[in-house]
Amino acid sequence: MTKTKNRKVNRAWLNEHMNDPYVRMAQREGYRARAAYKLKEIDETLGLVRPGMTVVDLGSAPGAWSQYLRRRLGHRGGGDAGTPAASIDGVVIALDILPMEAVDGVEFFQGDFREDAVLEELHRRLAGRPVDVVVSDMAPNLSGIESSDAARMADLVELAVDFAVGHLHGRGALVCKVFHGSGYSQLVETLKRSFRVVKPIKPKASRDRSAETFLVGLEPRPKVMGAAGAAIDR
Numbered sequence: 001m002t003k004t005k006n007r008k009v010n011r012a013w014l015n016e017h018m019n020d021p022y023v024r025m026a027q028r029e030g031y032r033a034r035a036a037y038k039l040k041e042i043d044e045t046l047g048l049v050r051p052g053m054t055v056v057d058l059g060s061a062p063g064a065w066s067q068y069l070r071r072r073l074g075h076r077g078g079g080d081a082g083t084p085a086a087s088i089d090g091v092v093i094a095l096d097i098l099p100m101e102a103v104d105g106v107e108f109f110q111g112d113f114r115e116d117a118v119l120e121e122l123h124r125r126l127a128g129r130p131v132d133v134v135v136s137d138m139a140p141n142l143s144g145i146e147s148s149d150a151a152r153m154a155d156l157v158e159l160a161v162d163f164a165v166g167h168l169h170g171r172g173a174l175v176c177k178v179f180h181g182s183g184y185s186q187l188v189e190t191l192k193r194s195f196r197v198v199k200p201i202k203p204k205a206s207r208d209r210s211a212e213t214f215l216v217g218l219e220p221r222p223k224v225m226g227a228a229g230a231a232i233d234r
Contacts, residue, residue, distance in 0.1 A: 036064035037205035051089040059138030060094035130169040136160040136176040150183035
């Protein structure tokens with residue numbers, strides 16, 4: 001009975017996936033995943049990414065967001081959908097704990113963003129450049145235990161916020177994935193403490209039944225050191 005039910009669920013998911021307009025569009029336009037259209041809608045709504053920028057892509061595998069960023073920073077021709085590669089006007093540095101197939105013009109390295117050595121490597125690759133946009137599609141492997149999953153997601157979001165505030169220039173932006181549910185309001189407050197403007201966005205490409213949504217932080221608040229050496233948000 002269980003195997004039969006699982007087969008029906010798998011068949012239903014496959015049918016939905018193959019008929020998904022964003023899946024079809026991704027196949028037609030050469031993106032590795034439908035997720036590219038989530039970032040595309042956020043970018044087009046807020047006008048975040050422009051040629052000449054330095055962008056960091058956290059949790060980049062399988063590479064759809066990196067592809068989108070590379071195209072936004074490139075010239076006509078793109079290079080990712082069977083067309084000749086064009087030069088890239090800007091820098092994209094991508095990072096993931098999983099391997100990622102190369103994207104022309106994107107500098108990828110594999111590592112766990114929670115580890116100090118990986119952060120140091122990211123600092124090295126930035127070579128002192130201020131960052132214009134940080135995008136984070138990082139998410140933990142979900143256990144199904146809501147409190148545990150919320151805590152692990154919060155850890156990743158807080159790491160992305162800390163990195164972004166430390167590297168973005170004054171009008172930079174952070175885009176990070178979060179989940180509605182336990183801990184969501186606390187994550188909104190985390191971003192509000194670190195950015196002057198915080199906007200929640202649920203892109204059309206994010207399925208209705210998914211708890212996934214995105215928070216965008218604009219204009220990071222500067223940090224100054226208190227008398228005891230602790231950082232104080234302003």
